[in-house]
Amino acid sequence: DVKVTQSSRYLVKRTGEKVFLECVQDMDHENMFWYRQDPGLGLRLIYFSYDVKMKEKGDIPEGYSVSREKKERFSLILESASTNQTSMYLCASVGMSYEQYFGPGTRLTVT
Amino acid sequence: AQTVTQSQPEMSVQEAETVTLSCTYDTSESDYYLFWYKQPPSRQMILVIRQEAYKQQNATENRFSVNFQKAAKSFSLKISDSQLGDAAMYFCAYRSWYDKLIFGTGTRLQVFP
Numbered sequence: 001d002v003k004v005t006q007s008s009r010y011l012v013k014r015t016g017e018k019v020f021l022e023c024v025q026d027m028d029h030e031n032m033f034w035y036r037q038d039p040g041l042g043l044r045l046i047y048f049s050y051d052v053k054m055k056e057k058g059d060i061p062e063g064y065s066v067s068r069e070k071k072e073r074f075s076l077i078l079e080s081a082s083t084n085q086t087s088m089y090l091c092a093s094v095g096m097s098y099e100q101y102f103g104p105g106t107r108l109t110v111t
Numbered sequence: 112a113q114t115v116t117q118s119q120p121e122m123s124v125q126e127a128e129t130v131t132l133s134c135t136y137d138t139s140e141s142d143y144y145l146f147w148y149k150q151p152p153s154r155q156m157i158l159v160i161r162q163e164a165y166k167q168q169n170a171t172e173n174r175f176s177v178n179f180q181k182a183a184k185s186f187s188l189k190i191s192d193s194q195l196g197d198a199a200m201y202f203c204a205y206r207s208w209y210d211k212l213i214f215g216t217g218t219r220l221q222v223f224p
Contacts, residue, residue, distance in 0.1 A: 042217050
């Protein structure tokens with residue numbers, strides 16, 4: 001079974017802190033994604049990566065950056081966390097049949 | 112740009128009954144993939160069913176089936192013989208380039224015994 005893991009289920013950070021969210025997949029998938037999930041808005045794409053060191057902006061990249069140094073790991077970085085970044089963050093990778101496999105999510109609260 | 116619309120924020124169904132969740136989308140492409148994902152209260156999102164646009168036959172996975180109307184750009188999910196474990200958020204999604212998914216806003220399904 002494909003496994004996508006995220007570094008934390010719950011995270012509480014202060015405004016202005018630098019925040020790292022990590023995602024690891026074990027199926028050698030090339031494409032990986034970071035989404036943000038908010039009630040009433042569904043999932044919105046922040047960034048995605050289609051290869052090591054390659055990244056593309058999604059629909060809401062402002063205030064975020066990403067890093068993909070190894071194929072299995074895709075990190076989301078909040079350079080200076082703000083309260084409007086309080087949200088659920090979901091990571092996903094894509095298999096051969098175009099199915100996206102999701103991690104369990106990280107609920108981030110910025111106070 | 113592609114868009115996905117789910118017009119039912121909440122739906123409810125009684126156990127063993129059938130429920131249909133609606134989804135419409137907009138695209139200028141002729142070949143694409145559509146998905147329904149389920150997110151139970153534990154939050155792990157999982158794939159329910161997939162439809163390839165060039166296939167006229169509606170996809171079916173056990174109790175889950177879709178009604179895919181390409182001309183109308185409609186992609187509804189039918190859940191037959193509903194079970195308590197079907198209670199979840201359901202998201203309709205369209206696969207765009209580079210495997211990006213464009214999601215609807217979701218439908219929360221409640222199942223009553």
